[in-house]
Amino acid sequence: MTETISYVGLPKFEIEVPNSLEEALNLLHIHQTNCKPLAGGTDLLVDLRHRLIQPNVIIDVKNIPELKKLEFTPNELTIGAAVPISEVLTLSQIKTYYTALYQALNDMCDEILRNRATIGGNIATASPAADTAGPLYTHQAVVEVQSKSKGSRLIAIDKFFKGVKKSDLAPDELIVSINMPKPTINTKSAFMKMKRGAEDLALVGAAGSHNQEHTYLGFTAVAPTPVFLDISNLIIEKKISENVFQSIWKEIDSKISPITDVRSSRDYRIHITEILTRLILKEIIL
């Protein structure tokens, strides 16, 4: 439907500001599809203004302690769903151990929006181009989700995305945190995205991680959901011949299905996916 009205204001809604996880889950349980959680609002408010969604209730989740955790324990990195990206970037271990995620976060939206945008919001919106999705997979992230009806649930990131802007979340489920195990020594990871200019959404996003046991690749903006591949069995030694690459590319090509849209053509996306894959493999393996 072609737009005939361009709205400047937001639609009407009530705001709830729960102070505890229990309170938040109760609200979600009551309102179900009539409510939306609000973290940074950098996606939500845009959708509201364009009337793409019109929930009756907005639930601000920024006061819930469990969603604000940011800690690196000996075994695990926990990032609360509502921690702003600029705050996540202050944790020095992100750059050292989770390089792909660091590179994605550092280039996401812009410096000002990074003071509000969150990883929880990024994956909840579940855009096919979600910058964090690829890196989270390469770091083997698990999403902790809670609700009144199903209690606590852990969803591996490669089971999280179900379709364009669709995740595995039930209407009353709330993302609490995103957790990643501490990577083994000598793990290298990287993230690259193709943009039209200095500040842009990804035309293609690519991430990879590699150590002696595993090699993971993640791609965004090339299919209705992020595409994840475990190519550990294709990487046998610490070099990449053109033959090895072709077998990897065959795997990737079979899983991606990029479209032509306002940002890019299908052909260019396929080409760039190949180039980024080569560059990332070189970075993490060689």
Place this chain on the structure above:
Amino acid sequence: MTNYIGKSIPRKDAFDKVSGAAVYAFDIDNIPDMLFCKFLTSPHAHARIVSIDTSSAEKIPGVAAIATGKDWPVKIGLYAGDRDILAVEKVVWIGQPVVAVAAQTEEIAERALEAIEIEYEILPAILDPVAAKDSNEILVHEKMAEYGHSSAFNPVPGTNIANLFKLRKGNIKDGFSKADLVIENTFRMPQVAHAYLEPIVSIGHYCSDGTIEVWSSAQSPFTVRYLLGVTFAVPISNITVYTPYIGGGFGGKAGLNFEPLVVLLSRKAGNRPIKLRLTREENFRSAPIRVGMMAHIKTGVTSDGRITAEEIEYIWDSGAFADYAVNVGRAAGYVSIGPYDIDNIKSDSYTIYTNKPYATAFRGFGHMELHWVIERQRDFTANKIGMDPVVFRKSNTLKPGKSVTANQDRLREDAGSIDQCLDKVWIDLRENLSKTSPEKPWFFRGIGIAGFMKGPAQPPNSASSAYVKFSEDGGILVSVGTSEMGQGTITSLAQIAAEELGLPIEKVKIMGDRDTDRDAYTWQTVGSRSLFMDGNAVRDACKDAKGQIFEIASQVLRVPSEDLILKNELIFPKGEKWKHLSLAELVMGYMYPTGESIGGPIIGRGKYIAKMTMLDPETGAGKPTIFETFGAQGVEIKINALTGEITIKRLVSAFDIGKAINPELCKSQIIGGGVMALSIAMNEQLQYNEEGNLLNPNLVDYVISRAADIPEEFVSYLIENPQEDGPYGARGIGELTMLGVPAAIGNAIFNAISVQINDLPLSPEKVWSEIQQQRPELLASLKQKIFED
């Protein structure tokens, strides 16, 4: 020795703007009884309006009035009366305003829009300007024969041709027969948006006494005033237009935009003021944009580099209305071949209607577009005949005394030098080209250059005026009609006045806002005309004031006027500065010690009118502009051949501007215009689907350069070969700073990787796709190198 000419004094409006005090139309909210307007737009590119039902909307509390096209079905337009204020019989593009609501708040107005029902009968639409030019079946304006139009333009009823401008010189057949080589190319670029940051805002008040007042973010308040008078049959002196500081215009606010709509709605809403403020999406889809262009060019050249003939067809995609685009087609038409001297020329410049957002003026007025064609063709040709690109150009550039383009006036002796500009840029580019190899084998370096010229496109009777009035302490107010939209001309005009009247700049006041009752008239703030024309008017006004001052002083001091000089706020006879009078003693009238008073408050007045002619409708001959500013721009680029990404390492520019009144302001135009042109060249395009719906009406998918996209190094040369009839020798610069950038980049791409790209924008995908088509083996081999490296 001058005090202010050539000095980079800080802008007069800088303090207002850094302190947050500057007021824009966007900020005006305090007009008593004001209502807010929102409009409903057409969802179809071409459709007949069958019915409009506003009955439910009218009942919503807080709705003051609802207007449709039938409320005032007068056609408006700058050069052709082709535009509806609100669509009357049919809609001609997706985004065209159809119904407007005035309400207490924007929110109520939005709810009212939701309650309006419109029935359409969809008609076939035509989106491609090339197809539209030849189509007799799908007509955007089937009633074209009924439209009034300026005699300078030639619409063709029964077609989609809003104007055809013809240029003819010599004998084109003969010209080609003399050539050793004939080179043909087609060049294209899409419509683009101005994307000025302050959205369009207009406040209209049709007062109960039949007068009209308007506040608007508009570059040309006097034109707005005039056309409102024509549209509403109100005497011009009963109309007042106020334009505060403008948050960017670039030609997009040069004409008449939404002022008639708010005035119409005000009339219907009990004569209350109505404010319309566009959202960014509305600014992309419902407000006018820049023409798209397709050109086919054929150049005949001898093997030793002399161009013998050039034949060009320009097709301008004007969208649904012709607005300024007929004049863009005309202006590009009378230049056609760029800053060159060619004996045989045949050029046809068509302005074409299509069912898309309509085109208005855009910085460069067809000249950035035409120089993409010409300067790419020059490099193409130079390459084919094995000549250095600048040596080839200089073998053909305009020299004083030669006729400009087609039997137009001969180029003045003091017109400035295109050759000096080309040399400066080319030497700098070549001397500073990095000698080290790029860090990866898939990066390539290249340099490219483009030369160009432009003068103001204006009617032959375009005029400027100014007045200067004094306050008791000898300070002045300079009144001009030029608007302040960021270009800073008013500061230079203040400098001219300070210089002429020997005043410190702090005592020269010039208003940053415009008021058509208060201010001296100028035709429009467009075309790089303001410094030249308003500057001459200001000098004239100052001379007039000085004459009046000297007349009084001569009586008091008992010296002939010719012996007097004005310096540092004192008037004294040459060589006898102790016999002085101060300005303050005199500017309100002079009182003798015994009380008799002579003279009176001094008001100096000045004017300047253009020296041009109409152009012959068959050949284009005549005098189309008051000056040509010559320039050249060059770039050093780095291409990532694997992704198509281009990094601009250096942007080198040279302009022969005659005299830089304020060099810092010139530099600001050079950097700002350069980056704007770069942005357009690399990434900007309005993208439509097959229905004609604009797919990227926002600042995320309409990609504009950010801080990290700019060249690493800017070099600017201001060449000063003065033009005798310009103020202190000055010519204009505002648009010139855009004109060569796209072609320079296109030429640099060929220099770097031997790939010819003829279409803009040069997005990474475009560059990759051309490499893929023209040199697939290059890409294949580079891909392998990634692992080897």
Place this chain on the structure above:
Amino acid sequence: MKKQITLTVNDKIHEILIKSNETLLDILRNHLRITSVKAACWQGDCGLCTILLEGVPIKSCLVLAYEADNKRVITVEGLSIEGSVSKLQESFINNGAVQCGFCTSAFLLMGHYLLKQGKPLERKEIEHLLNGIICRCTGYKQIIDSILAVSSISSE
């Protein structure tokens, strides 16, 4: 739903009655008439609505008004000290960083924030940090020059 909030702007305390669907941008411009805060896109792309909230730059069109309850906001008026201009504002004037002025407030606040971090700044770094705000007139270079000029004075 209407709610009363308390908001400190440039050290002045305000009590404002807001609606749940109003943004911080709405209340700064419409309720408090602080017109230095501009807007050009209303969806976080242009950056002109940038202000400092608790000292941190955010785009006010994407923050709901109620979130600013009991918080401190700084706009460009808060940079001027008793009628005179700050070093950064003066630098903007002297380095040609101002043309139409519509983006100036946002860049001043962002520049002010970057300078306050106390770290020495490099040109490339500043470019990356300023990507969130669009300028159509100046081409950015002189804005970056202005910030660098103050940065190098402070580090002397």
